[in-house]
Amino acid sequence: DQQVKQNSPSLSVQEGRISILNCDYTNSMFDYFLWYKKYPAEGPTFLISISSIKDKNEDGRFTVFLNKSAKHLSLHIVPSQPGDSAVYFCAANNGGYSTLTFGKGTMLLVSP
Amino acid sequence: DTGVSQDPRHKITKRGQNVTFRCDPISEHNRLYWYRQTLGQGPEFLTYFQNEAQLEKSRLLSDRFSAERPKGSFSTLEIQRTEQGDSAMYLCASSLGHPEYGYTFGSGTRLTVV
Numbered sequence: 759d760q761q762v763k764q765n766s767p768s769l770s771v772q773e774g775r776i777s778i779l780n781c782d783y784t785n786s787m788f789d790y791f792l793w794y795k796k797y798p799a800e801g802p803t804f805l806i807s808i809s810s811i812k813d814k815n816e817d818g819r820f821t822v823f824l825n826k827s828a829k830h831l832s833l834h835i836v837p838s839q840p841g842d843s844a845v846y847f848c849a850a851n852n853g854g855y856s857t858l859t860f861g862k863g864t865m866l867l868v869s870p
Numbered sequence: 871d872t873g874v875s876q877d878p879r880h881k882i883t884k885r886g887q888n889v890t891f892r893c894d895p896i897s898e899h900n901r902l903y904w905y906r907q908t909l910g911q912g913p914e915f916l917t918y919f920q921n922e923a924q925l926e927k928s929r930l931l932s933d934r935f936s937a938e939r940p941k942g943s944f945s946t947l948e949i950q951r952t953e954q955g956d957s958a959m960y961l962c963a964s965s966l967g968h969p970e971y972g973y974t975f976g977s978g979t980r981l982t983v984v
Binding site: 767790799802858 | 961975
């Protein structure tokens with residue numbers, strides 16, 4: 759069963775606009791959520807995380823929002839840049855120092 | 871610090887052959903993870919080490935797979951009697967453990983079984 763779901767395989771956005779990437783989860787025991795970015799032929803790169811006790815975390819152009827009641831989180835990128843074009847993975851940590859469970863990813867394409 | 875290094879970057883092997891991959895983590899990271907990624911999927915957990923101890927193995931890790939981390943430094947992942955279904959990107963990552971900071975991944979080893 760897929761505990762972390764990214765239901766949009768792809769998203770296209772124009773440069774300068776907002777990109778919103780969504781993620782749903784089923785396991786209420788997850789205590790940290792993370793976003794990774796992956797370019798072709800490279801490993802995933804950590805972007806931003808959020809604790810389950812918070813509802814928002816911001817780092818520069820990247821903001822992650824968490825809605826625990828809906829078991830939903832989203833990554834906002836403002837403003838979007840062509841260099842943001844990549845596959846974005848949502849991941850969740852199942853308490854303490856356990857391992858990460860990843861979603862299938864969303865490919866973001868930012869056009870000039 | 872040069873990040874997480876994986877070798878080789880690409881490996882093509884015939885079905886039935888054995889292959890071994892190496893991962894050198896960030897030196898101060900005590901945790902090391904192996905993940906596998908296939909086309910259209912996210913990374914799937916295989917196994918992880920804290921120092922030299924292998925603490926968890928996924929059910930994805932069949933008895934043809936074995937991982938080691940001697941002396942708690944580099945790690946190797948061996949696949950015996952490879953099958954076409956083993957074709958994937960094998961990713962290694964390391965961390966200090968706290969989930970807030972995530973893992974640092976290597977660039978992966980692309981395995982193709984023909």
